[in-house]
Amino acid sequence: MGERIIVGISDQKIASNPDVLVSYALGSCVGICIYDNVMRIAGLAHILLPDSANRQDNINVYKYADTAIERLIISMERKGCVRYRLTAKISGGANMFSSIGKSVGEKNIEAVKKELVRLRIRMIAEDTGGNFGRTLEFNSVSGMLLVKSIQRGNVII
Amino acid sequence: MESYDSFNELQRDVIREIGNIGAGNAATALAGILNNKVSITVPQLQIIDVGEIVSVLGGPEREVVGVLVNMTDDVEGMLLYILDDEFVEMVTELLLGEPFDNYRSINEIGLSALKEISNILSGSYINALSSMTNLDIRLSAPEIAIDMVGAILNYPAAQFGEMGDKLLLIEEDFISGGNSVKSHMLIMPDLESLTLILNRLGVK
Numbered sequence: 001m002g003e004r005i006i007v008g009i010s011d012q013k014i015a016s017n018p019d020v021l022v023s024y025a026l027g028s029c030v031g032i033c034i035y036d037n038v039m040r041i042a043g044l045a046h047i048l049l050p051d052s053a054n055r056q057d058n059i060n061v062y063k064y065a066d067t068a069i070e071r072l073i074i075s076m077e078r079k080g081c082v083r084y085r086l087t088a089k090i091s092g093g094a095n096m097f098s099s100i101g102k103s104v105g106e107k108n109i110e111a112v113k114k115e116l117v118r119l120r121i122r123m124i125a126e127d128t129g130g131n132f133g134r135t136l137e138f139n140s141v142s143g144m145l146l147v148k149s150i151q152r153g154n155v156i157i
Numbered sequence: 158m159e160s161y162d163s164f165n166e167l168q169r170d171v172i173r174e175i176g177n178i179g180a181g182n183a184a185t186a187l188a189g190i191l192n193n194k195v196s197i198t199v200p201q202l203q204i205i206d207v208g209e210i211v212s213v214l215g216g217p218e219r220e221v222v223g224v225l226v227n228m229t230d231d232v233e234g235m236l237l238y239i240l241d242d243e244f245v246e247m248v249t250e251l252l253l254g255e256p257f258d259n260y261r262s263i264n265e266i267g268l269s270a271l272k273e274i275s276n277i278l279s280g281s282y283i284n285a286l287s288s289m290t291n292l293d294i295r296l297s298a299p300e301i302a303i304d305m306v307g308a309i310l311n312y313p314a315a316q317f318g319e320m321g322d323k324l325l326l327i328e329e330d331f332i333s334g335g336n337s338v339k340s341h342m343l344i345m346p347d348l349e350s351l352t353l354i355l356n357r358l359g360v361k
Contacts, residue, residue, distance in 0.1 A: 008208065009314065025217035025307025028315050048315055096312050097225045097300045104315040133308020135218060150220055150304060 002140070007031075010063035012045040012072050014079060021138040026092035028105035030112050030128070031136045032069055033089045034121065035143040036081040042140035045072045049104070050111030065111035073119055088121045089145045089157055091136055093128040105129065125157040164204060168360045175289060176200040176327055179282030186277045191251050191333075198330040205326045207314050213326070214239055214341060217307030220260060224275040225300045225312065228283070231292035232354065234346035236279050237313055239306060240271065243338040244331070248274055251333060260303050272299045278342065282327075290357035317345055 002018030009029060015021045017040040023031050026046065034043040045068045052064035061067040077083065093109035109128050116123050125145070127134070132151035139146070148154045164172070177199060184197040211217050222245055224238040240248075245267075246257040252270045257263075263271075279296055287294050302309055313324065327342045346354060 009311075025211075025305040025311075027304075027308030027311030029311050048311070094308065096223070096302045096304065096309055104312075131302070133305035133311075135305070 004137075007044045007046050009046055010048050010060050010068075012043065012062050012068060012075075014041060014043045014072075014075055015138075015140045016041045016079075018141050020140065021136075023136045023138075026134045026136065027094050027096045028092070028103065028108060030065065030090055030092040030105075030108045031134075031138075032065075032072070032112055032116075033091070033136070033138045033145050034069075034072060034076060035087050035089070035138075035140075036076065036085050037087070037143055038085055039079070039081050040140055041076060041079055041081050042138050042143065043072045043076045044136070044138050045069055047108065047112070050107040065108060065115050069112065069115045069121075070119060073121065083120070086121050087143070088116050088123045089125040089138075089143075090116075090123060091127045091134055091145065091147050091157070094130050094132055094134070096131060096133070098131075127155060127157050168355060169202065169204075171355075171358050171360050172325070173200075173202045175285050176202050176282070178285040178289075180329060182281035182285055183278050186281055187274070190273075190277070195247075195251065195331050195333045198332065201328040203326045203328070205324060207310065207324060210324065210326060210343070211307050211310060213328075214306045215241070218305050220304065221306045221309065222260070222271060223302045223304070223306075223309035223312075224271060225302070226275065226279045227297040228294050228346065228350075229297070230295045232286075232294045232346050232350040234344075234350055235313065235316065236282075236296075237309075237343040237345070238275050238278065239309070239341040239343070241339070243336075244340055245271065247331065247333055247336060247338050263303070268301055272301060275299045278340070282342075282344070286354070290354055292354070292357060313343060313345055317347070 007013045007023040021044040023046045032045045047065045052067045093105040095103040095105045135148040137146040222240040226236040228234045249257045325344045
């Protein structure tokens with residue numbers, strides 16, 4: 001068994017075989033799980049908001065979809081990952097309280113997908129939306145993502 | 158006022174005082190519907206990091222009831238109650254005379270009771286704030302989510318993510334018989350509203 005590396009909100013971490021990346025209790029937040037299946041290196045970014053535009057100067061780049069994902073990809077490339085091999089699985093983006101208009105969760109999912117297209121990362125699986133919280137466990141050995149939820153039970157994508 | 162971090166001592170005292178008056182109002186109102194079975198201690202006011210709140214509330218995956226109430230009109234923002242299983246047990250047993258097993262066993266009537274308690278609590282605090290500031294504050298009907306506390310707290314974190322990572326937390330003990338249970342309330346006026354409130358209170 002590898003180590004469990006915890007990824008907080010507006011945070012990101014990289015793990016290599018055999019460690020597991022864990023991110024607790026995502027509501028409207030989205031977890032972006034990037035994998036290189038040759039290097040067996042996994043990266044997880046946990047974003048809170050879609051868009052860093054119109055924010056103050058010294059923003060936390062790990063907080064926003066449009067700044068965090070690129071940062072994660074670059075960090076993974078520095079560890080020897082190769083861009084064309086990278087694949088993405090995403091999860092989260094729930095709407096915990098019914099909202100008027102588009103929820104933060106939906107905006108987060110959209111922004112993440114747009115950013116993955118811009119960075120030319122293939123998205124191979126997603127478990128998003130709904131009105132329930134999720135805990136993510138991303139395995140660097142297999143690239144499997146375990147999504148745990150009290151309301152719905154667990155799924156692996 | 159740039160963020161919740163920047164409260165000075167005087168401002169904290171004034172906010173604490175509003176909390177005290179609100180708790181007094183709430184205790185009176187609750188005594189009415191619960192036949193005088195509940196008392197409320199002086200509320201503890203904390204200005205706290207979003208990350209810290211999660212540990213105060215028992216860790217990110219702890220299952221809780223979150224009740225959300227929006228504020229509109231002169232003040233924009235939200236109130237979020239975080240109620241744990243002990244609190245829910247006390248309320249459902251006192252108010253409905255029904256035993257409580259777990260969150261899955263809460264029925265529509267139990268949910269209504271929790272919403273009603275939240276209405277009374279938020280009304281009590283907001284009336285105190287409203288009468289001291291002479292501001293009109295309208296409260297929405299409460300919405301309930303029962304889930305991991307970390308996931309529920311994403312909601313205020315995302316809404317208020319741009320104003321720093323501190324929130325205003327009010328903790329209260331409800332005492333009934335020999336039992337004491339805690340409720341936690343997050344009060345989040347947006348920064349413009351907060352500045353207006355502090356201006357009206359003369360502690361800008």
